Amino acid sequence: ETGVTQTPRHLVMGMTNKKSLKCEQHLGHNAMYWYKQSAKKPLELMFVYSLEERVENNSVPSRFSPECPNSSHLFLHLHTLQPEDSALYLCASSQTVQGVESEANYGYTFGSGTRLTVV
């Protein structure tokens, strides 16, 4: 497989459930990201991992818990979600090079996303 793969593609869960989203990248990138995409709204950055360490958490509620066991895998653990958390969750990866401003530094490769519905 190539690129960025996300599973599952669709997920329906109750507010008391616990589930996990999985992301895998086969590009040898050193940074991975979770984004939330809601209809007619800009992409919202949730978490950034660089070299397997979390470098940013944009004030995301604790009911979302990321995990990055290695540079190729990223998880988003979900528990006690709210209906307003229903959205498309996108994973992305990039190859960052310190101090270099170029397409190679900021071009993101996205997965197809997980469409999450909280009922």
Next chain:
Amino acid sequence: GQNIDQPTEMTATEGAIVQINCTYQTSGFNGLFWYQQHAGEAPTFLSYNVLDGLEEKGRFSSFLSRSKGYSYLLLKELQMKDSASYLCAVIDSNYQLIWGAGTKLIIKP
């Protein structure tokens, strides 16, 4: 605050030309991206501009004016497969990506 503005939706005819505008107000500027996203699919990279001027890639071109905080994506010889959302994103002074809400482009025969 930081803001990226682009039209919510546009309609164009197959074979025609369409220009999608993006204006931005950000704390600094280190480049601008355009991405294409088909419904239910991943956003895919289209272009990157960091200097003023026009960058051409086949049927797609992207223009940047840093002094005006303005960019546009120009699509020529439109095809039905160009129906998608087009996302504008700016890298600010902290090297954070600021995203627009996207422009949904509808192509009619």
